[in-house]
Amino acid sequence: MRLAILGNGVLANLAALYLRKSTPADTEITIVGPAERGKLPRVGESLIEISTRFLEEQLGLGQYLRKNHNPKFALTYYFKLDLDDPEDRTYSIHCNERAPDNHPSLDGWEGPMARPPAWLINREVFDRDMKQLVTDEPGIERIEGVAKDIEVDREGGHTVTIAEPDGEKRTLEADWVIDVTGRARFLAKRFGLVEKPKTGQRNCFWFHVKDFDPELLTALDALGPQPPAEGEDYHYDRYFTTHHFMGRGNWIWLIPVKGEDGKDHMSVGLTSRPDIYPHEVRSIEQFLEHVSTEHPVVADLVRSGTVEDTSILGNYRYFAKQAYSPDRWCILGDAAYALDPLFSNGLAFGTIQIEQIGEMIRRDCAGELTDKLISDMDKAVWAPVIASQNTITEWYSSMDDPYLSALRLNWIEIAYFYMLLPMVVNRCHYDPKRMGLWRIMQSSAPPFEVPPQLIEARKHFDRVTPDHFIYRGKEKVNLRALEEVDNLGAIRSQIVEGSQLRQRYAEDSLAQLEQAAQAVA
Ligand SMILES: Cc1cc2nc3c(=O)[nH]c(=O)nc-3n(C[C@H](O)[C@H](O)[C@H](O)COP(=O)(O)OP(=O)(O)OC[C@H]3O[C@@H](n4cnc5c(N)ncnc54)[C@H](O)[C@@H]3O)c2cc1C
Incomplete structure (x- = not known):
């Protein structure tokens, strides 16, 4: 079998390995891509258990x-209680207060907890190192160049035309073509598969800060349980x-990544x-101007350091109709x-x-591959992608509401962990024998959605006070x-446990909302 992997970014190299x-x-296996990334922005520094497990175990x-x-x-x-008041730094802070058991041990780990459940990666370093691993792997061929055209032939093999750096053209024959060309979307554009949602688009502006003062991140009034102290279970x-700092129609990430100079850089x-957030953020000045009111703690941290490499993406969401x-x-x-x-x-x-592609x-x-399995796999990709993205899109209209945001967060995280x-x-x-269970995510009532009666009940009172929050860390x-x-x-029983947890949570929240509404009346 001949495989052509088009692209030289993080996922192309991980797929090749x-x-x-x-x-x-x-x-x-042949990987085809340009040696240098050029001006393409690079982003994506926070891993979760799923990506961590793949990198470590596979x-x-x-x-x-x-x-x-x-x-x-x-x-x-x-979640800030009063986003309009720059003097107010009171936040309801929601954070995991434990991690799943059964993480494989990690020799040499000396930090808190048995081991970290995930990693914060410096993408410049990570992408370069993954590329090097592929180059060092004798069983993977590398062609430097850019895919320009493809002739699809399911039975006889596809022909990919490649432009090499000197402009010369060459062709590559392959039984499977795996398109990992990122935003260039080589196949999706060629086959007319790109869909760009007209509503619920996203803008993103991001950068790194060097030599910042990390103490500034704690210069706030924190509500909610704090991580356990040193010596206690789950201390970290x-x-x-x-x-994640939630605002009106926007949210901000802060991710401390290890710089090659030995010091941390903060990714921000x-x-x-854009249909909800009224401001344009295309420069550090605009970022500081708009963030200073909602989250002075973030603005102070950025001002304390040196900003480098700003990047921007506008109206950037799209999906292919088929994977x-x-x-x-x-x-x-x-x-x-x-x-x-x-x-x-x-x-x-x-x-x-x-x-999935490996299978x-x-x-x-x-x-043993059937068209039916390919079609089932295709549906399986989109189920969690669409369900989670729709839930996030919906969330923006109440991102400034600390109560509803906390509710949505806990709801989604229960669905994730259970x-x-x-x-x-x-x-x-x-695994075809197990994919039936995965269909739960294709159901008409997606598991990430908060029940409408909770959203409705929230409308009956105005002001959120510290005692309104229910923590589920x-x-x-x-x-x-x-x-x-x-x-x-055994998996079903965990799913049921998660549903029961959400049910109890909904009941507690409804009772509490009723009380709050009565207090207002
Ligand atoms: C704002 C933002 C924040 C994010 N944060 C996170 C996060 O915290 N955690 C997380 O897990 N994910 C995050 N992501 C998602 C993450 O960035 C992506 O999943 C990941 O970087 C995608 O990698 P890729 O290999 O598909 O694309 P890329 O890394 O863009 O690679 C594409 C490659 O294809 C090459 N190429 C282009 N055209 C051709 C061609 N014709 N022929 C051959 N090669 C070609 C390019 O040169 C490049 O090497 C974030 C995404 C965004 C937009």
């Missing part, structure tokens, strides 16, 4: 991550988390829905979709796809989420 390890030895990169990148202990969300330093980005075809082509990662990164799931969805190619090598994560750990996204993390199980019943 995985397919080399997981397909028969006589599979020929590619054996645990020690590499430990030595070269920062640990990530949790996602932290900051909250600095090493992905920080503002993502907004896998019986004609033996696949579209992977940013070539297929551009996501809102609120839950750091871009690379996680990419690694889910890489495992299809292994079956094809064994003469449903999505155990299903991925147990191969429900690609412990319960929302399913301790069994990483358990590998023999039968689907």
